[in-house]
Amino acid sequence: MDLRQLECFVAVAEELHFGRAAERLCMTQPPLSRQIKLLENELEVELFSRAQRQIRLTVAGRCLLDEARRLIAGARKARVTTRRAAAGELGVVNFGYTTASAYRLMPELLAKAARVLPEVAVDLHEDISVHLVERLRDGLLDLALVRRIPADSALEFRRVEREPMMAALPAGHVLAGQSALALTAFNRQPFVMYAAQEGKYFHDLIEKMLAKHGVAPRYVHFVSQTQSLLGIVRAGLGLGIVPASARELCLPGIEFRPLKVRGVHADMYAAWRRQHQNPALSAFLEKVLGRPSARRTPWT
Numbered sequence: 001m002d003l004r005q006l007e008c009f010v011a012v013a014e015e016l017h018f019g020r021a022a023e024r025l026c027m028t029q030p031p032l033s034r035q036i037k038l039l040e041n042e043l044e045v046e047l048f049s050r051a052q053r054q055i056r057l058t059v060a061g062r063c064l065l066d067e068a069r070r071l072i073a074g075a076r077k078a079r080v081t082t083r084r085a086a087a088g089e090l091g092v093v094n095f096g097y098t099t100a101s102a103y104r105l106m107p108e109l110l111a112k113a114a115r116v117l118p119e120v121a122v123d124l125h126e127d128i129s130v131h132l133v134e135r136l137r138d139g140l141l142d143l144a145l146v147r148r149i150p151a152d153s154a155l156e157f158r159r160v161e162r163e164p165m166m167a168a169l170p171a172g173h174v175l176a177g178q179s180a181l182a183l184t185a186f187n188r189q190p191f192v193m194y195a196a197q198e199g200k201y202f203h204d205l206i207e208k209m210l211a212k213h214g215v216a217p218r219y220v221h222f223v224s225q226t227q228s229l230l231g232i233v234r235a236g237l238g239l240g241i242v243p244a245s246a247r248e249l250c251l252p253g254i255e256f257r258p259l260k261v262r263g264v265h266a267d268m269y270a271a272w273r274r275q276h277q278n279p280a281l282s283a284f285l286e287k288v289l290g291r292p293s294a295r296r297t298p299w300t
Helices: 003-015 018-024 029-043 059-086 105-116 129-137 200-212 226-234 244-249 279-287
Strands: 091-097 120-126 143-146 155-170 190-194 218-223 240-243 254-258 265-273
Touching: 003 018, 003 029, 003 059, 018 029, 059 279, 091 105, 091 129, 091 279, 105 120, 105 155, 105 279, 120 279, 129 143, 129 155, 129 265, 143 279, 155 200, 155 226, 155 244, 190 200, 190 226, 190 240, 200 240, 200 265, 218 226, 226 240, 226 244, 226 254, 240 244, 244 254, 265 279
Parallel strands: 091 120, 091 143, 190 218
Antiparallel strands: 143 265, 155 240, 155 254, 155 265
16 A cells, blocks of 8 residues: 555545546546555455445445545655755754853844744754864764864854954943043053963953053953953953953943954854754755844944
């Protein structure tokens, strides 16, 4: 018993006429009759009574009709679902992100995915960049938002965010009276710095920027996360330099000022395995990351 035989049976059962059923199926009557006969032989029952040139369903035929309809509908659904999964319209994307990307970038990408790929599930995994890259390599993640690009031919990267760096000051600080700060304003000032290992991306970026301009602040604390840095700044224990996205935290007691420095930005990259075999990820890359900044307000 195959799907074609069931489709032939349902057509005859609903039309109760071999000629009309054959026309409905776009076939001639003899092949249709053969399909019904083959089905009856396989089931070892008569599905139709043919007395006095009238076609009627037997008890066995009425029993089969409901099951046949259900099986045909299930097969059609399976066909559609399989094709949609192959096209990336269904499936799962394991999406890793850093804490900093959760301020604005990650939620906006997530919202766009919900609009354009509503039946793709996005499972979220928060971690630092170095761990996210390791999980990508191990196949535990499909996609990740990371700060630093490691040298790895197995991974592919696309820059999805570029934001300026800003000064973070405790509310009421004397430097907050300026609309923008030169880097020299940090010289010999108490300064909250990102840790060399856990906060390596921003530590290296800021250290290089300060050294280039001959600025030597007085480091008072080292932290791995921007939230911790801002908390210490708010307590009045030091100044800091953070990415512009930190303003999205809307923490009271902190003021942000642009820096009078050019060419210094914090970049965020989307990373994924070059040889991945996840159609849902392919769809995500095309429809969500294709133009990730098209709907977003630039950093100012």
